[in-house]
Amino acid sequence: MKIVIPGGTGQVGAILERAFTAEGHQVVILTRRPRRPQDVAWDGVSLGDWAAELDGCDAVVNLAGRSVSCRYTEANLRAMMDSRVDSARVVGEAIAAAAAPPRVWLQMSTATVYAHRHDAANDEASGVIGGQEKGVPDYWAYSVRITRNWERAQEEADTPRTRKVALRAAMVMSPDRGGVFDVLSRMARLGLGGPVAGGGQYVSWIHDQDFVRAVQFLVDHEELSGPVNLAAPAPLPQRDFMRALRTSWRMPLGLPATRWMAEAGAFALRSDTELLLKSRRVVPGRLLDAGFSFTYETWPKAADELVRRARARVRTRTQRD
Numbered sequence: 001m002k003i004v005i006p007g008g009t010g011q012v013g014a015i016l017e018r019a020f021t022a023e024g025h026q027v028v029i030l031t032r033r034p035r036r037p038q039d040v041a042w043d044g045v046s047l048g049d050w051a052a053e054l055d056g057c058d059a060v061v062n063l064a065g066r067s068v069s070c071r072y073t074e075a076n077l078r079a080m081m082d083s084r085v086d087s088a089r090v091v092g093e094a095i096a097a098a099a100a101p102p103r104v105w106l107q108m109s110t111a112t113v114y115a116h117r118h119d120a121a122n123d124e125a126s127g128v129i130g131g132q133e134k135g136v137p138d139y140w141a142y143s144v145r146i147t148r149n150w151e152r153a154q155e156e157a158d159t160p161r162t163r164k165v166a167l168r169a170a171m172v173m174s175p176d177r178g179g180v181f182d183v184l185s186r187m188a189r190l191g192l193g194g195p196v197a198g199g200g201q202y203v204s205w206i207h208d209q210d211f212v213r214a215v216q217f218l219v220d221h222e223e224l225s226g227p228v229n230l231a232a233p234a235p236l237p238q239r240d241f242m243r244a245l246r247t248s249w250r251m252p253l254g255l256p257a258t259r260w261m262a263e264a265g266a267f268a269l270r271s272d273t274e275l276l277l278k279s280r281r282v283v284p285g286r287l288l289d290a291g292f293s294f295t296y297e298t299w300p301k302a303a304d305e306l307v308r309r310a311r312a313r314v315r316t317r318t319q320r321d
């Protein structure tokens with residue numbers, strides 16, 4: 001297959017590119033800064049020569065969007081919104097204009113669209129969309145608005161010959177440098193991986209290999225369209241999530257942090273506490289109903305495997321140096 005990945009230069013794109021290339025598919029990455037032979041320039045806003053790459057390709061997986069790992073200032077929130085909505089809109093325009101449009105367009109979305117809740121898990125059918133929760137910072141509703149507009153840009157695209165799927169992905173865990181697993185592992189290894197603000201908030205996650213398998217499943221399964229949750233079936237409270245990660249790293253200590261300490265830490269890391277404090281309890285209803293099976297259903301098993309690969313990565317780097 002020829003697979004085009006707009007915004008494929010980031011963490012998730014690297015995971016997909018590696019997997020698709022290993023399977024013998026041709027991968028084209030749309031990026032604002034092309035560097036490699038498989039990179040093609042675009043701006044994520046307007047149609048250009050890049051659109052020819054989508055004409056005759058088999059699948060598009062659009063990942064483009066300003067990183068969410070930043071302070072949620074007004075300007076950054078605006079950039080997070082515009083980069084997602086504009087890129088989804090223009091990908092839709094390119095598909096609409098193609099003589100031979102792709103069979104399927106997988107559009108990245110996020111599990112953050114669901115409400116901050118602890119009482120029950122959110123699947124696609126009965127899940128509660130966020131934005132109306134009481135007692136949480138107002139700007140959390142803005143993240144939900146970003147996601148709704150992002151998904152709407154795909155829904156509204158006039159692409160009748162292309163199946164559309166919105167990937168409501170949880171945190172994708174891979175041992176790659178700079179990814180969320182790497183950051184959390186660093187905290188755990190420093191003895192700082194304890195409960196944050198009590199640790200009752202749920203963490204939804206998906207192992208990178210299951211993420212790749214789920215994407216392949218969605219490319220193959222013609223009957224699936226619309227929003228699909230990509231999350232392991234067993235989200236867990238943050239305190240248990242970090243305890244399992246510490247166990248995998250054999251770190252006995254995990255200092256707890258108050259909400260205030262989390263604020264200070266996030267500020268120092270130029271990140272935002274929503275990423276730590278929002279309870280994301282999301283389960284993969286539609287994938288399971290369609291017969292998808294997860295290799296890594298539970299976090300302790302996934303964490304052990306990811307730590308093994310992270311250690312191997314460090315060993316390889318040390319030997320090389």
Ligand SMILES: NC(=O)c1ccc[n+]([C@@H]2O[C@H](COP(=O)([O-])OP(=O)(O)OC[C@H]3O[C@@H](n4cnc5c(N)ncnc54)[C@H](OP(=O)(O)O)[C@@H]3O)[C@@H](O)[C@H]2O)c1
Nearest residue numbers: 007009010011012031032044064065066067083169171172
């Ligand atoms: N990582 C996760 O666990 C996770 C979970 C759920 C959802 N998501 C979503 O999935 C997408 C990919 O995640 P990721 O972790 O791979 O993100 P990432 O590392 O930040 O990569 C996203 C890519 O988007 C492009 N981009 C950034 N700003 C842009 C702009 N203004 N216009 C057009 N393109 C822009 C960048 O490519 P160039 O600079 O090369 O153009 C960048 O490499 C993101 O939208 C993210 O919100 C991620």
